[in-house]
Amino acid sequence: MTTYKEYHARSLRDPTGFWADQARLIDWHQPFSQVLDYSTPPFAKWFVGGTTNLAHNAIDRHLATRGDQPALIYVSTETGEEKTYTFRQLYREVNRVAGMLKGLGVTRGNRVLIYMPMIAEATFAMLACARIGAIHSVVFGGFAAVSLATRIDDAQPTVIVSADAGSRAGKPVPYKLLLDEAIELAKFPPSKVLLVDRKLAEMKRVPGRDVDYATLRAQHMNDEVPCEWLESSEPSYILYTSGTTGTPKGVQRDTGGYAVALAASMRDIFCCEAGDTFFSTSDIGWVVGHSYIVYAPLIVGATTVMYEGVPVRPDGGIWWSIVEKYKVNVMFSSPTAIRVLKKHDPALLRKYDLASLRLLFLAGEPLDEPTARWISDGIGKPVIDNYWQTETGWPILGISRGIQALPSKFGSPGVPAAGYSVKIFDEATGAELTQPHRKGVVAIEGPLPPGCMTTVWGDDDRYVRTYWTSVPSKHVYSTFDWGIRDEDGYFFILGRTDDVINVAGHRLGTREIEESLSSHPNVAEVAVVGVADALKGQVAMAFAILKDATKADTLEKKLAHEGEMMKVVDSQLGAVARPARVHFVSVLPKTRSGKLLRRSIQALAEGREPGDLTTIEDPSALQQIKDAIHA
Ligand code: PRX
Numbered sequence: 001m002t003t004y005k006e007y008h009a010r011s012l013r014d015p016t017g018f019w020a021d022q023a024r025l026i027d028w029h030q031p032f033s034q035v036l037d038y039s040t041p042p043f044a045k046w047f048v049g050g051t052t053n054l055a056h057n058a059i060d061r062h063l064a065t066r067g068d069q070p071a072l073i074y075v076s077t078e079t080g081e082e083k084t085y086t087f088r089q090l091y092r093e094v095n096r097v098a099g100m101l102k103g104l105g106v107t108r109g110n111r112v113l114i115y116m117p118m119i120a121e122a123t124f125a126m127l128a129c130a131r132i133g134a135i136h137s138v139v140f141g142g143f144a145a146v147s148l149a150t151r152i153d154d155a156q157p158t159v160i161v162s163a164d165a166g167s168r169a170g171k172p173v174p175y176k177l178l179l180d181e182a183i184e185l186a187k188f189p190p191s192k193v194l195l196v197d198r199k200l201a202e203m204k205r206v207p208g209r210d211v212d213y214a215t216l217r218a219q220h221m222n223d224e225v226p227c228e229w230l231e232s233s234e235p236s237y238i239l240y241t242s243g244t245t246g247t248p249k250g251v252q253r254d255t256g257g258y259a260v261a262l263a264a265s266m267r268d269i270f271c272c273e274a275g276d277t278f279f280s281t282s283d284i285g286w287v288v289g290h291s292y293i294v295y296a297p298l299i300v301g302a303t304t305v306m307y308e309g310v311p312v313r314p315d316g317g318i319w320w321s322i323v324e325k326y327k328v329n330v331m332f333s334s335p336t337a338i339r340v341l342k343k344h345d346p347a348l349l350r351k352y353d354l355a356s357l358r359l360l361f362l363a364g365e366p367l368d369e370p371t372a373r374w375i376s377d378g379i380g381k382p383v384i385d386n387y388w389q390t391e392t393g394w395p396i397l398g399i400s401r402g403i404q405a406l407p408s409k410f411g412s413p414g415v416p417a418a419g420y421s422v423k424i425f426d427e428a429t430g431a432e433l434t435q436p437h438r439k440g441v442v443a444i445e446g447p448l449p450p451g452c453m454t455t456v457w458g459d460d461d462r463y464v465r466t467y468w469t470s471v472p473s474k475h476v477y478s479t480f481d482w483g484i485r486d487e488d489g490y491f492f493i494l495g496r497t498d499d500v501i502n503v504a505g506h507r508l509g510t511r512e513i514e515e516s517l518s519s520h521p522n523v524a525e526v527a528v529v530g531v532a533d534a535l536k537g538q539v540a541m542a543f544a545i546l547k548d549a550t551k552a553d554t555l556e557k558k559l560a561h562e563g564e565m566m567k568v569v570d571s572q573l574g575a576v577a578r579p580a581r582v583h584f585v586s587v588l589p590k591t592r593s594g595k596l597l598r599r600s601i602q603a604l605a606e607g608r609e610p611g612d613l614t615t616i617e618d619p620s621a622l623q624q625i626k627d628a629i630h631a
Helices: 004-013 015-025 054-058 060-066 087-103 120-132 145-155 175-185 213-219 256-268 287-299 318-326 335-341 369-379 460-468 510-518 555-572 598-605 620-630
Strands: 034-040 043-048 070-076 082-086 111-114 135-138 159-163 166-168 171-173 192-196 210-212 237-241 249-253 277-280 303-308 330-333 359-363 383-386 422-425 440-445 476-485 491-496 500-503 506-509 523-533 537-546 581-585
Touching (some): 054 120, 087 213, 111 120, 120 135, 135 145, 145 175, 175 192, 210 213, 256 287, 277 287, 335 369, 369 383, 500 523, 506 510
Parallel strands (some): 070 303, 111 135, 135 237, 159 192, 277 303
Antiparallel strands (some): 500 506
16 A cells, blocks of 8 residues: 555656656547646646547536435525536536527637526536537625625626525625625726526616526537537636736636646545535635535535525534535535634534534635534544645645545645645745744745646736745745644644635635725725634724724724725625724834835734834824724
8 A cells, every 4th residue: 555655756856757657647639749747837737639528527427326316405594495417407507508508609618707696596506518519607696896806807708607596594695786886996898797586686788788597508408519629728717816906817727737636635634536526615616616516416426415594594504414414424614604603502413313424624824723623523533634725726734644644733724735835934044944833935846737827817926926926946836824733744834925815715805905995085004804703714904094083983983984994895895804993093114125024914913012113103102003903
C-alpha cells in the first residue's frame, strides 16, 4: 500500500504521470496530447488538446448505468418543496434549459449570469451552460444591486437567469427587484432575462427583455442538445471573489482540469463514490456550492442534496432529518453553521438515525476545537477540516483518508492535497521558511494543479500581479493567508495577510465595504476591519469620520446615523456585507505618509496591543478607537 506521503511526493515529482493517471477518472471526447503546458508561467494549461464537457461527465456518462438513480435531491424548508430528479430526469431538464438558452441566442463562450435562490433550476442552468459551452457566472443571492451591477459589467452576460424571489427564514428576498436595479446601473445590460416564477413575490416584466422560464420550457420539452466539446483549457465559469482592491476579481476556471481535480478530490479526500449521497449545505453562489453541490458529486455518479433554508428551521435537527431520510453518506458544511446549531438542543443530534453518514467535512474558515469536538461527539462521526479558496476550487490542505487513514490534528486543516506544493515564505524577503513553526505566508509553488484558477477574467496582468508577485519569490502563488507548518507537515492557518475578512464563512473585502460606506453623503473617511466574533468567526467593524459630526452628537442621533449607514451597505452590497457596528471618531490612526494602520485598528478592536506604532502620525487616534469601542 502506498503511504500518503509517497502518494503526495509522486504528485510533485512526476506531475505529468500522476495527473495522466487521474485524467482517467473522467471521459474525454478527444484524448489530450500533452498533460501540462507550463511554458509561460505562471499560466498552466492542463490536458492540452483534450476535449471534454462538464455536463457530459456529470450526467450523460452515467445514463447507461445509473439513469434511474437519484442525481439531485432538492429540499426547501422555505416553501416545503421536496423533489428528486434521477440522472435521466436531470438530463431532460438540462437539455431543455440548454435549448432555451440557445434559443435566446447564447452560444459557446458567451457568458450567462445566474442570480438565483437555491432552487433546482439554478443547478439546471449551470449544467445547461456547461453543456453548450457557455460560461456561467453565478452571483450569490445575498449580494445587492451595486455588487451585482459590477459583476454584470465585468462578465457582460448575454442572458441573465433569475427568479422572482428567494426566501430566507420565511422572509422573501426580492431577487427580481434587485436585478432590475442592477441592470439599470449596468453599462452592459443583458439582452434577455430568463425568469423562474416561484410566485413568492410580485414580478414586473420588461417587455421584449424578460422571458418566463415555464412558458419557454414548454416549448423546449423534447430538446436534445448535443454537448459542445471544449478544449480542456476553455473556461467553464467565472466566480467573483473579494481581494484587497475594491473591485471583485473574476476567478476563471478551466474545463478538463477542473473535472479531473474534482473527481480525484472525491476519491482521495471526501471518500465519496458512485451511488453515494453527498450533502453540502453551502450555497451555489459560493465556490463550495459550485464544486461540491453541483459538479463533483455528479461527476463521480453520486447523488447530491441541494437545500434551501436555514439550519435551524423548523428546528436544529433539520439537517439530520435529511441525512436520515435520504441516507446521506458524506456531508460538507461550515464551522459557523455548526456554531449556530450549538445554540440549540443537543438532543436534536441524537434524534435521527445517522447510520448512513460516514464523514462530516467543514471548511471556509478556521475550525475551533470546541466546535469540532461538540459536533463530532454529538453525531458520533469523524469531523474533518479542509482549507482552500475560491481560486483553487478544491482543497489545498486536507486529510486524504482515501489513500491512507491519516490522523487529524485539532486546529489544523491537514496536509497538502496531491498536486499542491505548499510552502511557507517570509513575506518581506521571499525566502522559504523551512523550519517548522515559523510563521509566514502560505504559498503554492507553481504550477498550480489542475482545477485551480487559470487567470482573472479578462485581465491576465491582474492575475499575475495579484497572486504571483506578492511573495517576492519566483513562480510562487500567494494564498494571502498566514500560516505555520509543524514537524509532521501539518499546516495551521492564522488569518489573512490582506484586507479580506471572513464573516460566517463568507469572504468579503473590507475595501468594498469602505467604498460603500463612503458613498453616504456625511462620511468623510472610513476604515473597516474584521474583528473576532464567537459565532461568525469575524464580523466587519467600521470607524467613520463624519463631515458634520453634529449629526451624531447624541446617543440617539448616533444610533440613527449608524443605522442609516448600515442601510447604505445593505442596499448596495447586500446584508451579507453589513458591518456589525459603525463607530464615529474624529481621526483615524495613520502613518505619517497617510497609510491607514488597519492592523492596529483591528488589534485595538479585538482588545489586543496595537503593535508597531513608530510611524503613527497622531497617537490620540488610538485612544479614540478604544473609546469608541467601549462607549
Ligand atoms: O482565509 C482562508 C479561509 O477562507 C479563505 C478562502 O475563502 P473562499 O474563497 O470563500 O473559499 C472557501 C473555500 C472553502 C482562505 O483564504 N479558509 C478557508 N478554509 C479554511 C480557512 N481558514 C482556516 N481554515 C480553513 N479550513
